[in-house]
Amino acid sequence: MKTDLEIKQDISYKSAGKFEETRFEKIHNEIFKNSTEASRVVAQEIAQLIKYKQQKNEPCILGLATGSSPVKVYEELVRMHKEEGLSFKNVITFNLDEYYPMTKENKQSYHCFMHQHLFDHIDIKSENINIPDGTVSIENLNQYCIDYEMKIKNSGGIDFQLLGIGRTGHVGFNEPGSHINSGTRIITLDHITRVDASSDFNGIENVPKRAITMGVSTIMRSKRIVLMAWGQNKSEIVKRTIQGEISSEVPATFLQNHNNSTFVLDQFAASELTRFKTPWLVGECNWTEELKRKAIIWLCQETEQSILKLTDRDYNNNGMSDLLAIEGSAYDLNINMFNVLQHTITGWPGGKPNTDDTNRPERAHPAQKRVLLFSPHPDDDVISMGGTFSKLIKQGHDVHVVYQTSGNIAVTDDEALKFAEVCNDFVGDDETKMNFQVVINFLNNKAENEIDSLEVRKLKGLIRRRESYAATRYIGLKEENIHFLDLPFYETGQIKKNPLNPEDITIVQAIITKIKPHQVFAAGDLADPHGTHEVCLNAIFAAMKKLKPEFYMNDCWLWLYRGAWHEWEIHEIDMAVPLSPDEVLLKRHAILYHQSQKDRVMFQGNDSREFWVRAEDRNKHTAKLYDDLGLAEYEAIEAFKRFDY
Numbered sequence: 216m217k218t219d220l221e222i223k224q225d226i227s228y229k230s231a232g233k234f235e236e237t238r239f240e241k242i243h244n245e246i247f248k249n250s251t252e253a254s255r256v257v258a259q260e261i262a263q264l265i266k267y268k269q270q271k272n273e274p275c276i277l278g279l280a281t282g283s284s285p286v287k288v289y290e291e292l293v294r295m296h297k298e299e300g301l302s303f304k305n306v307i308t309f310n311l312d313e314y315y316p317m318t319k320e321n322k323q324s325y326h327c328f329m330h331q332h333l334f335d336h337i338d339i340k341s342e343n344i345n346i347p348d349g350t351v352s353i354e355n356l357n358q359y360c361i362d363y364e365m366k367i368k369n370s371g372g373i374d375f376q377l378l379g380i381g382r383t384g385h386v387g388f389n390e391p392g393s394h395i396n397s398g399t400r401i402i403t404l405d406h407i408t409r410v411d412a413s414s415d416f417n418g419i420e421n422v423p424k425r426a427i428t429m430g431v432s433t434i435m436r437s438k439r440i441v442l443m444a445w446g447q448n449k450s451e452i453v454k455r456t457i458q459g460e461i462s463s464e465v466p467a468t469f470l471q472n473h474n475n476s477t478f479v480l481d482q483f484a485a486s487e488l489t490r491f492k493t494p495w496l497v498g499e500c501n502w503t504e505e506l507k508r509k510a511i512i513w514l515c516q517e518t519e520q521s522i523l524k525l526t527d528r529d530y531n532n533n534g535m536s537d538l539l540a541i542e543g544s545a546y547d548l549n550i551n552m553f554n555v556l557q558h559t560i561t562g563w564p565g566g567k568p569n570t571d572d573t574n575r576p577e578r579a580h581p582a583q584k585r586v587l588l589f590s591p592h593p594d595d596d597v598i599s600m601g602g603t604f605s606k607l608i609k610q611g612h613d614v615h616v617v618y619q620t621s622g623n624i625a626v627t628d629d630e631a632l633k634f635a636e637v638c639n640d641f642v643g644d645d646e647t648k649m650n651f652q653v654v655i656n657f658l659n660n661k662a663e664n665e666i667d668s669l670e671v672r673k674l675k676g677l678i679r680r681r682e683s684y685a686a687t688r689y690i691g692l693k694e695e696n697i698h699f700l701d702l703p704f705y706e707t708g709q710i711k712k713n714p715l716n717p718e719d720i721t722i723v724q725a726i727i728t729k730i731k732p733h734q735v736f737a738a739g740d741l742a743d744p745h746g747t748h749e750v751c752l753n754a755i756f757a758a759m760k761k762l763k764p765e766f767y768m769n770d771c772w773l774w775l776y777r778g779a780w781h782e783w784e785i786h787e788i789d790m791a792v793p794l795s796p797d798e799v800l801l802k803r804h805a806i807l808y809h810q811s812q813k814d815r816v817m818f819q820g821n822d823s824r825e826f827w828v829r830a831e832d833r834n835k836h837t838a839k840l841y842d843d844l845g846l847a848e849y850e851a852i853e854a855f856k857r858f859d860y
Contacts, residue, residue, distance in 0.1 A: 238497065239489045241471045242457045244478035246485045250445040253479050254287035257377070257441055261292065262301050264375055264439075269305050274343075276367075276374045277308045278434070279333075280387075281325045283746070284379035284443045289333040296337045303339040309367055310346040311378075311387040312428040315356075315401055317349030322664040322709075323415055324349065347399075347427040356427070360399040364433065376437035380444050383407050384452050384465030388428035393466045397430035415710060417627070431469050440476035442467070444484040447781055448742045453480060454487040483741070495534040502538050509786040510535060511552045512844065521845030522553045556846060559791045564603045564855075565612045565734065576790035576857070577734075577772070586614045587732035589723075591751035592622040593683040594809040595738050597690070598826045599778035601802035602794040602834070603736075603853050605690045615730050617698045618683060619723070619751045620705040621676035623667075630811045631675050632658045666708040676701070678811050686808035690801065698726055704750055715750050715757075724758035731767040735759070739775030739856065748779075759860045774855040779826060782833045782854060785840050789857040793849035794834060802834075803827050 247253035261277065268275035279285070295301040310325060319326040326346050334344055345366060351359045367373060378386050383405045389397065390405045403425055413419035434440070444453050456467040457478060470476050482491075490497050495510055502510075515522055518529050530539040530548070542548045558574040566572060568582035586607055590596035596604060596616050607614045632655065639651035654670050661667075667675070680699060687697055700722050704713045727735070741749045755773075762768050774790065777783050794802070806827040807813065813825060824832075834851035842848040 237490060239458050242476060242478055244457060244480055244485070244488075246480050246482055248482060250284075250443075250481045251287055253443065253445075253481060254285075255291050257443065257479055258288045258291035258295065260441070261288070261375060261377075262295055265301065265303065265306060268374070269302070273305070274370065275306045276370050276372065277306060278373040278376035278429070278437055279308050279310050279329065280377045280379050281310070281312070281328045282379045284445060285377055286332055288377065288443070293333065293336040303337045306339055307343040307370055308339070308345060309363075309370075309373060309429070311434075312426050313347035313349045314423040315349045315425045315427050317423060319348075319350070349427065351427075356401055360401070360427065363399045363429075367433065373437040374439065376434055376440045378434070378440060378442040380442055380449060380452060380456065380467050381405075381408055382411060382448070382452055384456060384467045386431075386434060386442070386467050386470070388426040389431050389434075389466040391464045391466065393431050393463060395435070395463070395469050396432050398433055399427070399429050401425055401427055431466055435469060435473055437473075438475065440470060440473055441479055442470065442476065443479045445481045446742055447483040447486060449484045450487040453478070453484050454489075454492075457488065493534070495538070499537055502541060505786070507538065507548075508552065508555060509784075510538065511548065512556075512784075512786050515844055516840075519843075521843065522549050522556070523845050525549050553845065556785075556841070556844060559788055560793065560841070560847065560852075561790060562606070562793055563610065564790065564792045565607050565610055576855075581733065582611075584612045584733035585730055586612050586734045586736070587727065587730050588614065588616045589735065589737045589751065589755055590616060590618050591738050591743070591748045592620060592625065593618045593679040594622070594686070594806065594812055594826065595740075595748075595779060596683075597686050597802065597805040597809075598830045599738065599740065599776045600736060600792075600853050600855075601690065601805045601830075602798045602851070603776075603792045603855075604692075605798065605801055605805075606792065608691045612734075613696075614692060615696045615698060615732075616683075616687060616692060617700060617726055618680075619700050619702050619754070620747060621672075621699070621701050622679040623672050623675035624705075624708075624710060626675035626678050626811050628658050628661060630678065631671060634678055635674060672706070672708055679809075682809045682811060686805045689808060690805050700726065702751070702754065705747065712747065712750065715753055719750075719754045720757045720761070723754045724761055727758055727762055728765075733770055733772070735771060735773045736855070737773065737775055738777070738779075739858070740777040740779050740781060742780035756860060763860070773858045773860050775858050776853070776855055778830050778833055778853070782837060783856055785837070785844070787856050788837075788854045790855040791837070791841065792853045792855070793838070793847075794851040794853065796850045799831060799834065799851045803831060806830065 265275045292301070296303065310329060313325045314323070317324045321327065329346060347363065348359065380386060383391050385408065388402050388404060390402060390408065409419050409422040409424070412422045416422045455465050459465060459468060461468045461471055485491055493513060494500050500506060511522065514525060514529060514533055514535065517533060518525070525545050527539060527545045530536060530545055539545065559576055561576055564577065565584045565586065566577035566579045567575065568579055570579050572579040588596055588604060635651050635654040635658065639655060642651065654674055657668050657671055684694065684697065688694070702719045702722060704715055704719050707713055737752055737755050738748050739752065743749065759768070759773065831851070834853055837852040837854055838849040841852060
């Protein structure tokens with residue numbers, strides 16, 4: 216039986232008239248534009264519950280999660296405490312899990328995480344904080360887990376459980392195979408889970424192989440559950456969880472049987488749900504040009520036919536009979552869509568001079584453009600658009616590349632030590648030798664979780680910087696057209712970065728003002744495991760918005776590239792730049808100049824391949840998709856989407 220508050224909370228998320236479009240979905244979910252907006256709503260629900268319990272003079276029992284998903288929820292709760300007087304004195308918390316073995320002082324521990332993001336900033340009583348203890352001896356662990364369960368039960372049970380979801384479908388650390396009746400216990404972590412955590416631990420070899428976790432049954436006894444998922448890399452597992460069959464292979468699917476649970480998603484995490492991926496299979500559609508494009512390309516892939524071979528029957532048999540009725544015939548639909556896709560292809564990414572540009576993705580004038588290529592890290596430029604980068608230079612445009620961060624955190628200690636030792640052996644004067652010896656001594660004696668010294672960070676940044684000079688020199692860029700911003704948000708010396716701040720935006724704004732570009736290329740690939748790409752893109756958006764009144768911005772177009780983690784879907788592409796075999800090879804060699812990033816990808820995300828391999832494969836795959844649709848056959852294609860800022 217739900218309390219009045221729980222009913223109110225449940226209804227507050229729901230929208231009327233969704234039954235038809237959500238008929239494939241087995242768990243109630245709500246989709247937000249971005250994680251910030253969604254996190255604010257979740258934090259408001261938690262705050263409402265805390266206040267409700269305060270009015271009844273009762274404790275509020277919260278089950279809390281760690282990882283990237285709840286961070287913004289905790290930020291909003293801290294803000295409400297500091298600015299609105301939200302008190303946590305009646306709150307008792309139970310965390311889902313902890314690595315094992317793991318000391319509380321270790322910066323990778325969930326004990327540290329919770330204090331850093333929440334507990335150190337609110338008025339919760341220390342005795343009310345419960346986090347699994349990763350230092351309990353293995354002999355006493357079974358009894359410890361039983362006691363943890365009993366403490367939850369004796370507190371009255373969890374009123375509100377906050378969850379994230381892993382790529383394996385785990386909630387807490389309940390990995391595939393976890394039983395619905397499982398309680399708090401020690402568990403062996405799935406390899407994929409350890410891969411996803413590897414960047415936090417400076418390599419998978421440092422990630423613990425086991426963890427203590429609340430069980431599935433513990434979670435399911437919660438009175439209210441909210442699971443959050445952000446980003447495209449969670450979209451597949453979100454779809455399997457919400458639309459698939461209940462299975463221990465995807466433990467999150469057990470939530471289908473919970474009577475008061477909601478999945479809170481951003482639009483990227485929800486993108487694979489049927490109502491977003493293929494809405495024509497659910498019900499009637501409002502056939503915008505964008506949706507037509509998406510549907511017809513899907514139909515080609517579903518029927519394994521090129522665009523011009525699609526028939527009336529293909530449309531009728533695949534949920535698009537209403538589109539066919541509107542347009543009249545498959546012939547007209549096919550010809551129109553063929554032309555739309557054909558017009559995205561160009562070998563002139565800066566526009567072709569002295570040519571009718573009516574059906575071209577870029578303007579013909581001015582013939583020589585000022586181009587500003589923003590690269591979040593010192594290798595994203597060549598990884599994601601190395602071929603286009605080279606074409607722009609060769610076709611006579613004034614190309615500038617801007618590296619927004621130093622990228623120093625992605626250089627391993629071993630790599631930095633190697634460079635420091637070489638320099639130490641090479642230099643002659645004692646003072647310079649002493650400087651390098653300081654770096655060598657620090658790295659040789661660096662404690663676990665110790666933040667790099669300023670000297671070490673400077674060396675690691677210089678390694679990335681010189682690799683960038685070498686790569687861009689190889690593709691023909693003038694050295695004076697290379698700019699390094701070293702945005703302050705990034706320079707923390709640790710994986711966790713600071714939020715975007717006005718100084719970052721001002722720095723980006725200054726370089727745009729200096730160049731006055733006709734084209735801006737920026738990374739729209741937001742699957743970066745630690746969010747640097749998103750922060751860098753938001754800095755560009757904010758700077759361009761501020762500069763919009765300037766006269767030169769009327770002629771400035773913004774193009775977004777991908778490639779490091781995902782590629783644009785064919786229906787999303789506004790400009791497709793073909794690469795010849797020689798250009799593919801040139802791009803590969805340019806990427807390989809970033810030797811510190813080769814062989815050991817520290818922030819690989821969901822893809823274990825090296826960046827040059829994944830980028831090349833994606834470019835070739837895009838070319839094959841165009842070929843399969845009946846368009847020209849190319850060796851590879853780099854893809855871009857125009858964004859109206």
